Amino acid sequence: MNTPQLRNLSRRNFLVSSSALVVGSYAYTTGFNPAFANTTRTLSPSVYVAVGSDGIVTVTCHRSEMGQGIKTAVAQVVCDELEADWEQVVVAQAEGDAKYGDQNTDGSRSIKNFFVPLRNAGAAAREMLIQAAAESWGVAASECEAHDHAVHHKASSRSASFGELADAASVLDVPETPTLKSRENWNHIGKSRVHVDAKDVATGNATYGADVTLPNMAVAIMVHAPVLGSSPIDVKVPESAKNDLRFIGVETINATPGPIGFNPVGSVAVIAEDTYTGIKIADELEISWSDSPNQSFDSEVFQEKLREAVEQPGQVWHAVGDANSMLDGAEETIEAVYETPFLSHAPMEPPSAIAKVVEDSVEVLAPVQDPQTTRNTIVGAQSFALENVKVTPTLLGGAFGRKSKPDFVLEAVELSKRLKRPVRVQWRRENDLQYDYFHAPSVQRYEASLGENGMPIAWRQRTAFPSIMSTVAAPNMVEPANWELDMGFTNTPYRCDNQSIEAAGLKAGVRIGWLRSVCNIFHAFGANVFIDELAEQAGMDPIDYRLAMWDGMDVIQGALPSEPGHEFKIERLRNVLQKVRVNSGWDQKIADGRALGVAVHHSFLSYVATVLEVDASDPNYRVTNAHVVLDCGTYVNADTCVAQMEGAVVFGLSGAQRAKLTFKDGAIQQNNFDGYLIARMPDGPSISVELVDSDHLPAGVGEPGVPPVAPALSNAIYRAGGGRRRSLPLV
Amino acid sequence: MAITMNVNGVEHSLDVDDNTPLLWVLRDHLGLSGTKFGCGRGLCGACTVQIDGSPTRSCLTTVAAASGRMISTIESLVEQQPDLVDAWVEENVAQCGYCQSGQLMSAAALLATNAAPTDEDIDSAMAGNICRCGTYGRIRKAIHRTAEGRQ
Missing domain, CATH: 3.30.365.10 (Aldehyde oxidase/xanthine dehydrogenase, molybdopterin binding domain)
Incomplete structure (x- = not known):
């Protein structure tokens, strides 16, 4: 019997000792779901789970753990279908290998893409253990059931532990289409679990x-x-x-x-x-x-070029009606330009x-x-x-x-x-800030004219930013890509019968990359502040105005086709907005000296509405409370989802309040946390989070909490009497 | 010149450059990797340890300055203040966890001198410790939970 080798090694030893490099020598089967192969006598119904004769269940997490709790979530999904005891589960980190499927841990899609494969792995193992028990007892498998880390035959009051059954189960054929548990029987999925590494982290034993x-x-x-x-x-x-x-x-x-x-x-x-x-x-x-063509790069000059770009027609991505002539001929239009700067990821670990x-x-x-x-x-x-x-x-x-x-x-x-x-x-912090793949700066220009009822009758929106593609693909791929624009711009939920959506790109002299929620950061900012500006012009409440714009709308189509089961539904966007309205006491009289601001955004297939409360008496408009509502479809670890929304508020506040990077003569002008200002403990508000109970397909959690934060803060500052602030950082 | 210091109750004698930051002595020479490197300039708090009970940025403290002193690192916290470690786990504070050694050492020092810190006390004592994942609210809760448990 090949007992999992990882059991007697703490996670620390497992990585630090030379035997740590044994991760992959563990006898996993070679196929990737659904092509389960049975090449080892340890029960390994897929590459994701193994059951040893000692009863230890080893779940292999093939996604990288960076605080989003994926090791814990993966284990929850597998253990639920397996009917395993949480205390007898070990989570191993997979090395890079195509047998696991995609391991690119970004885009908030680990659970979205692997929920079903992981459930299949757990369910296949469960059925094999049941089959082994049934054969040893001479009864039908259908009379047996698994729960509490054992298989039970109720009629004869017999039970056998997973460990006792692992050896016999390991020689059985792996079911290709195991029966998955029904939602009402889930006992780990949707529940809260403390992260598997929590104790190691709190004792200094986690290995980075x-x-x-x-x-x-x-x-x-x-x-x-x-x-x-x-x-x-x-x-x-x-x-x-x-x-x-x-x-x-x-x-x-x-x-x-x-x-x-x-x-x-x-x-x-x-x-x-x-x-x-x-x-x-x-x-x-x-x-x-040596000299470099980038040595004249200047972020102020670059920002000015972005401003100029949005004053010109850009590449048209969406055009209906006749927005241009209506706006050019209108007696009165509302125009606004929104700007955001370069940002850095600045993870605490350089x-x-x-x-x-x-x-x-x-x-x-x-x-x-x-x-x-x-x-x-x-x-x-x-x-x-x-x-x-x-x-x-x-x-x-x-x-x-x-x-x-x-x-x-x-x-x-x-x-x-x-x-x-x-x-x-x-790397030192100075290296990290100097050679990040920076979050792109942007400028957006919005223009609309309103009808007699205050709603838009013509609308033009333009965005300009340096495309990630110009860094990671080819220098001449300067125009924003469709997937960048479908981050809150071409898939905007603010539609109008006469509308033009345009984009332009410029090449920067530094590296551009994706930062948590990517282009959604600046697109959610422009759209949500502009909507508040229109609502004010129309004399309407900002939430009422959004709801009115969505009246009669069903599905939003962006530049790219929707994934099946993941259509952008206005109904779900409306739902989170209505919930945050209630949770934040939006329609109540709020305390003197406080003001609320709202924003709502769809990204990574999830829906988030955020209300921030600011202290109007504070010159920096300190955020005192935050209310977040998340609809990410079916979720796995409830507490992780809450934690990700809490973290997203703070992460968003860093970018919204003070963070900004500048370049002169090609070189960065901030080199540590005294120049690049990250939110600290006193900046962290009290945060309440509601998760929408949903049976939709799982969607993103790590990123979608970030985009609404900056516009909600700008809108709150305006309502606190701080004026309309259209450029990040805000204070 | 050999430098002696007491780390987590163990006496060490080290032959290193006097100017070596304590951080790198702990990590590279003593194998205590729980104390983290974040900025090297005392701006982020990831390297916080306690020297004679005071929270101290080990990236700015030379080994010579630490000579002859009592140094506590995250590795000893579970013995010193196990309830604080437990509170961190129970509140599921950590996300990536990298800053949490420093957060815990700052929190432990706060609780050693202030048995019932208010939110304002916590904000003040913890302002030097950056958490990029944004776990500030849970850190507050875990500190309050520990303090309440000690009443």
């Missing part, structure tokens, strides 16, 4: 990227080029370093020509036996850098990666959101065969999209190859 140590490992401290595209020309190492026995040397990495992609940027790596030696010497290097190259193979341990993309990127950059590239995610100390991009892993691989020893690349 920089916590991994390998024998004979060197540390690399990076000094990156001040400007994207520059490479080191000359490096002077201080004399003091030359006598330092803990200093190993410097290595230069040139900027990669061609598309930026996930390639390393130009840098000098200081290699040392320990972190501080590397830091000390890195700070004393004298480096000259990027770090461990690589161990041995001849033509490499093992990587790193906090990456997508170990498969990391593997493929390594294969593209080096001469390794895919099967010789092993990537195992550690826990991620925050990511928010940053750690989808494995540039820092490629540095570690390159340096380990050169040094012929394991290397940990450790």
Whole structure:
């Protein structure tokens, strides 16, 4: 009997010891659902779950854990169908391997995409255990049932534990279409569970990227080029370093020509036996850098170009009626321009990666959101065969999209190859802010004319921002992509019989990437503040005005076709807005000196309405209370959904209140948390969250709470007498 | 020159550069990786430890300054204040968890000097600890829960 090897290893040992790199040698079956193969006598009905003869259920989480609670949620789904005892479950982290299916942990889609496969895995294991019990008792399987980590035959009062049955079950055929439990019998799905790593985190025993140590490992401290595209020309190492026995040397990495992609940027790596030696010497290097076409990049100039872009017709993505001539001929129109700046992910854990190259193979341990993309990127950059590239995610100390991009892993691989020893690349906060894949700045221009009833009769909206595609795909892909625009712009729920929706793109001189909720951040901001402006013009309540605009509407169609079962339904958007109206006491008299602002947005197939309450007497309009309503369809861990909404409010407030990055002469002007201002404890309001009870398909949770925050704050500040604020950050 | 210090009740004698930040001594030389690196400039609080009971940013504290002092890290908290650790788990505070060692060490120091902190006390004591995941509300709850349990 092949007992799961992970049981006797704490998670920490499992990653830190050399045997940790055994994650993949565990005898999983090779097929991916539904092609279950039975090649091991440990019951492994799919790659996601194994039951040992000791009764321990090992659930393999193939998505990266970055605080969204996916390890816990995956275990809940599998255990529910399996009828396993929560206390006898171990969650293992999968390495990057296509057998697991997609492992790209972003886009708020782990549960959305894997809810059914994970249920199938748990249900298949349950049916196999029942079959094994029935055969041993000589009874029909239909007379047996599984619950509480055992199979029971009620008629004869017999029971057998999962551990006792695992061996016999493991030789049975794996059912391809197991019967899934009905919703009313769920005992883990939809309930609240404390995260499986909670105790390890609270005792300092959780393992993040920089916590991994390998024998004979060197540390690399990076000094990156001040400007994207520059490479080191000359490096002077201080004399003091030359006598330092803990200093190993410097290595230069040139900027990669061609598309930026996930390639390393130009840098000098200081290699040392320990972190501080590397830091000390890195700070004393004298480096000259080559010229770069990006050295004239200036974010103020760039912002001005975005402003100019929205004053011109853009690429038309949606046109009905005759918005242009109606607006040009109207006696009165309402126009507004909304702006948002560059932002950084700034996860609390700066990027770090461990690589161990041995001849033509490499093992990587790193906090990456997508170990498969990391593997493929390594294969593209080096001469390794895919099967010789092993990537195992550690826990991620925050990511928010940053750690989808494995540039820092490629540095570690390159340096380990050169040094012929394991290397940990450790970025500092300055590296992290300097070489983020930044959240794009944007400008949007809205213009509408209203009919006698106050509702829009003509409407034109334009957006301009640098496309992510120009960084990750090809430099000439400058125009915003359809999927970027379907983040709150081309799929806007604010429709009009005469409407033009237009977009323009500009190439920035820095890297652009996706940050938690991506283009929804700026599109939700422009749309929700503009609606409040129209409501005021019409003399209507902002919530009433939204509801009136949706009167008679059913489904919103964006630039891309909807996924089956995930149509954008106005009914659900209306529902969360009406609920937050009640929860926030929107129609009640509120306390003196307080004001409420609202925003509502659909993103990642979920629906979120947010009301923020601000203190009008505070010059910074401190947010005192937040009310959030989330409809994400069927959810798995209720408390995680609440936590993600709480976190999204704070994350959104960082961007809404003070965070802003600027560039001059191609170089970033903020380099740590004294320049890039993140929300702190006193900024964190009291937050109440309602989850809509829904049997719709599961949808996103990690991201959709963010977009409504900034517009709700702007709208609250206006109602508090702070004026209409159309540019982020707001205070 | 050898430096001696007491970490979590264990005496250590180390031969390191006097200017080495305590953070890197803990992580690289003593293998205590629970204390985290976040900013290197005392701006985020991820590296918070206690020195003689006071919450201290280990990224700014040289090993020479810590010499001869009593240092407590997150690894010892479960023995020092197990109810605080339990409250953190029961409130399901952590999301990514990376900042939580520092949050806990700041919270432990607060509770050691203020048995019943108000929200304002908590805001003031914890303002130096950034949580990018935004767990501030739960941190407040966990501190209150611990304080109430001690009444």
